[in-house]
Amino acid sequence: MTPEGTYVDGRQWRSIIAAAQAGDRRALDELVAGWLPLVYNIVGRALNGHADVDDVVQETMLRAVDNLGSLRDPDSFRSWLVAITMRQIRERSRRRTAEPLADGAGEQAADFAELTVLRLQLEGQRREVAEAVRWLDDEDRQLLSLWWLEVAGELTRRELAAAVGISRQHAAVRVQRMKQRLETARDIVRALDGHHPGAGNSPCPDLRLVTARWDGRPDSVWRKRVARHIRGCAYCSGAREAVVPAERLLVGIALVPLPVGFTLSLALGGKTAVAATSVGWSAKLLGLLTKPAVAVTAGATLAAGGLYVVTRTPDDPPPALAAPTAASTARPPSGRTGEPSASPSPSASPAPSPSPSKTRVQLYGTVVDAVDSAPAASALPAALPRRAEKGVTATGAPATGLTHRGETVTLSGQGYFRVRWQVLPQQRTGALLMPSWTGLSGKLFHVASGGGHRMDDVQSGSTDGTTWMGGPSVGYAVLPSGTQQMWQNEYFWIDGTVTLHQNEGPADYNLFVQTSTWDKVTEDVRTGPAQGVIRYGLVRDNGKDTAPVPQYLTRSTPADPATVSRRSQVAS
Numbered sequence: 100m101t102p103e104g105t106y107v108d109g110r111q112w113r114s115i116i117a118a119a120q121a122g123d124r125r126a127l128d129e130l131v132a133g134w135l136p137l138v139y140n141i142v143g144r145a146l147n148g149h150a151d152v153d154d155v156v157q158e159t160m161l162r163a164v165d166n167l168g169s170l171r172d173p174d175s176f177r178s179w180l181v182a183i184t185m186r187q188i189r190e191r192s193r194r195r196t197a198e199p200l201a202d203g204a205g206e207q208a209a210d211f212a213e214l215t216v217l218r219l220q221l222e223g224q225r226r227e228v229a230e231a232v233r234w235l236d237d238e239d240r241q242l243l244s245l246w247w248l249e250v251a252g253e254l255t256r257r258e259l260a261a262a263v264g265i266s267r268q269h270a271a272v273r274v275q276r277m278k279q280r281l282e283t284a285r286d287i288v289r290a291l292d293g294h295h296p297g298a299g300n301s302p303c304p305d306l307r308l309v310t311a312r313w314d315g316r317p318d319s320v321w322r323k324r325v326a327r328h329i330r331g332c333a334y335c336s337g338a339r340e341a342v343v344p345a346e347r348l349l350v351g352i353a354l355v356p357l358p359v360g361f362t363l364s365l366a367l368g369g370k371t372a373v374a375a376t377s378v379g380w381s382a383k384l385l386g387l388l389t390k391p392a393v394a395v396t397a398g399a400t401l402a403a404g405g406l407y408v409v410t411r412t413p414d415d416p417p418p419a420l421a422a423p424t425a426a427s428t429a430r431p432p433s434g435r436t437g438e439p440s441a442s443p444s445p446s447a448s449p450a451p452s453p454s455p456s457k458t459r460v461q462l463y464g465t466v467v468d469a470v471d472s473a474p475a476a477s478a479l480p481a482a483l484p485r486r487a488e489k490g491v492t493a494t495g496a497p498a499t500g501l502t503h504r505g506e507t508v509t510l511s512g513q514g515y516f517r518v519r520w521q522v523l524p525q526q527r528t529g530a531l532l533m534p535s536w537t538g539l540s541g542k543l544f545h546v547a548s549g550g551g552h553r554m555d556d557v558q559s560g561s562t563d564g565t566t567w568m569g570g571p572s573v574g575y576a577v578l579p580s581g582t583q584q585m586w587q588n589e590y591f592w593i594d595g596t597v598t599l600h601q602n603e604g605p606a607d608y609n610l611f612v613q614t615s616t617w618d619k620v621t622e623d624v625r626t627g628p629a630q631g632v633i634r635y636g637l638v639r640d641n642g643k644d645t646a647p648v649p650q651y652l653t654r655s656t657p658a659d660p661a662t663v664s665r666r667s668q669v670a671s
Contacts, residue, residue: 116173131160134177137253138184140354144244145188147232159187178258181245185262188241224285225348227292231284233317239277246274249605250349252530256605281345287325290335303334346528346574462668463542464648470583473553476634480624483547483617484642486592488514491614500611501534501601508612511596515546515620518589518599520554521609522576524569529605531576535651535663541595543669545647546640549623550587551632559633576606581665583650586636590620591649600660 112133118126135156142155162183170179232240245262248254254262260270290306309328313321329335474480489512496508510516522531536543554567561570567587569575578584601610624636640646652667 112176113173116167116170116176120168120170127164131164134163134180135160136354136357137177137248138180139357141181141184141244141248142188143355144232144247145185145237145241146191147240151191155187155191159184162187177254178261181254181258181262185241185245192237224343227285227288228281228345228348230288231281234284234287234322235277235280236319239280242273242277243281246277247349250346250529252532252605253354254605256527278345283326284322285345286329286335287322290325290329290332303328303332305332306335344571344574347577462670463644464544464667464669465645470581473556473584473634474637476628478635479627480547480636480638483621483624483638484640485617486515486544486546486640486642487594488616490514491516491593493612493614495598496612500609501599502609504601504603506601507598509596509598510591510593510612513594515590515592515615515617517613517615517620518591519550519611519613520567520585520587520589521611522554522568523607523609524576525573526607527605528569528574528576531578531606531608532602532604532661533579533582533651533665534602534610535600535653535660536597536649536667537600537653537660537663538656539595539597539652539654539669541593541597542644543595543597543648543652544592544640545589545649546592547590547620547624547636547638548586548588549590549620549626549636551626551630551636552634553584553586555584556633576608579665588623588636590615590623592640597652598656602661604661 112130115126115129115133119130138159139152139156142159143152146152146155159180163180166183170176232243235243242263245254245259249256249259256267256270259274260267263270263273265273290303291310306325306328309324310321491510491512491514493516494509494511497506501508518534552567556566558565558567563571565571568577599610599612624638626632627635648667648669650665650667651663652669653663654669657663
């Protein structure tokens, strides 16, 4: 994971995957150690910590190792691995149906909901979401194991649909139905805990009678009974309006770490060297896997016979190549009722962050890293300094705007331009992977914000607090931690060249780029509530070289633009 918690996918592992395919033992070691936690979390949540979890994880990684040579495109490694994981989960379900487990077999492993609560120290409604998983049927838990990671930025909707084997449209329907059942399960958890107004943490007296013969183990029969009681009980259903949508809560939940002592045998499942070589493995790699040896890497030990043993203790820092993750530090929109609350302290006006006290390169501009709050609706903006304008050209952008991941526009010249935001939570919610600016030559400043509203302002006529970032009925698009809340219109001034990248991931959004002028920017930010908008705009430019530069800006041209750091301190 990058320091800023930015989106990471299989493409960043291209060289490691290629080396592992060529027989490099160290590369294979890094690959397994890096992706094992993702597989463990998918399987753990899908099976809710059943005793079969370790076996399914082992079978998944064995098949991945066994068939890595057949993977033609390293960029698709994550999708490929997730699809293998889901096939193994479904195969386990079929075996379980054909061969029923003996009584008590399902209690041999720790409940994964409990592990999630304890290891990630979850509280409040985040804890309730984790515990609600116990009340879902197998099929819903399997889908939830993927949707949870989609919301957190670990997977895309395309990867979720491919792993389940359905279209994106069908996946949207399935996810919506699963979310509804998850909310019912959350109601059950809350009712059983007595967390509702006036309850004093005491369960409903009538509910105690309903559950008098319940043995404490969630199942479909008792889910229906308790849900039926809640629907007809004002005492138990009173807290429904205070419940925060699950996707807003899941965004901040990281991967559950592997348990200490977790073992993963990669001894090729008894395959002979000839059989294994037939699926693409070199004799050199097979020799490395089967000879007695010990190699310690990121949080795991590869021992004799290809056995992985997790040696990291709970207090150790996370390994450098821990499971790829995207938005474990993401925060929900500010100003909403309920949890979680934004961690950064808002300030009334943007304040530049100090540059490091010792640096060998001269920096221009600053980045506003303290997330600023919206100014009062009636607060007039400062005067916008006038910078030189010779004209800006925009090339490469589709006529419909930047609406898909990977689309770009290159801005060149000297003058102003506008980036207009459209966030579409009704299409996909979750972590919002911010656009990035690469290949900067010259200077670029973030000079003003306008459009009549910030994207987290409540929409006119809304009765449930729906903003342009989402609402209770559809869920929310959630910004990464430390990211400035965007306004509908964001204005920039450039003297040089830069490329803007659309990095769309879990949350759906569009960008529309248009050249502008000082006059147009001034008119926009000085249009206030009297003209039917929510608030005046905000001027960020101080007219000097210390004015703010955009977040996610770099002079380099990385292979994956989504990995650009949020903190953009750009050398002159």
